[in-house]
Amino acid sequence: MTAFWDHWLAPLLLLAAISYGAITFLLSNMRELALDLPNHRSMHDTPVPRTGGWALVIGLVPALLISPLALPIVVPLGFLLLLAVSAVDDLRHVSARVRFPVHILAVALVLAGLPESLAWWWYPLLLVAGVWMINLYNFMDGMDGLAGSMTALGFATLGLVGAWRGDAALAGACALLVVGAAVFLRFNWPGARIFLGDAGSTALGLAAVAVSLFGWQRGDFGLAVPVLVFLPFWLDATLTLLRRMLSGQRWWEAHREHFYQRSALRWGVKKTLYGELGIMSVASILALVLVACGLA
DSSP: OHHHHHHHHHHHHHHHHHHHHHHHHHHHHOTTTTEEOOOTTOSOSSOEEOOHHHHHHHHHHHHHHHSSOOOOTHHHHHHHHHHHHHHHHHHSOOOHHHHHHHHHHHHHHHHHTOSSOOOTTHHHHHHHHHHHHHHHHHHHOOSTTHHHHHHHHHHHHHHHHHHHTTOHHHHHHHHHHHHHHHHHHHHHSSSOSOOOHHHHHHHHHHHHHHHHHHHHHTTSOOTHHHHHHTHHHHHHHHHHHHHHHHTTOOTTSOOSOSHHHHHHHHHOHHHHHHHHHHHHHHHHHHHHHHHHTTOO
């Protein structure tokens, strides 16, 4: 454990300091940049900047550079492409016909960087699942505190499993994401002053894909573990999408029909967030129990 902190304490502190400073700067000096203007589908009433993801990335990059984490070049390249199109989308709308191919390419690059090759049929399956994870993270980033909480709890759980398995690299990568999420939540808790935006939400979705697949291939856990950990996100997003498709609605358009949105409209954002935190905690505990019992 001492060796872990010797290698990872400096990156974690650097991330926290830079991301906190970046958010503070964006809110005080560039508050009018990339504003999320409220409309009839929004869960907020006043314009809020969607540059929180930018601050998270600004902190993550130097932290990763001084960390002991080593990744195949295709993996950061996938993140770079995704961040480029998503950051532009935060500033001005980018058509799905442009965004979607980039999502596919980003996931394909992560798959290309896996340490071991897979049977051919895994690749289309994981490609579809990965692209869906990127988009559902974006869909579920619609309420104060929700995506940040899922990030903190989800990656904390996977990081604990990695630490228990002796995988310091996976544990360290997850710790960086948890610290970044905690800094972001300081400004995104209900009454949020800043949102993740597309750059933040899509990057976190791809991070969930990468950590899940690398942890699986490194023998830290079975795929059932990340599936269970992120259950509160993918189940809500998937069931909502299917319901909208079956009812003939324009499923690709923004809406307020997710379970968490309908719950927030009825019970309020804070009560809904606490309820979601409870569900996330149960999912994480169940995942840890599966690992401890040798079932995943």
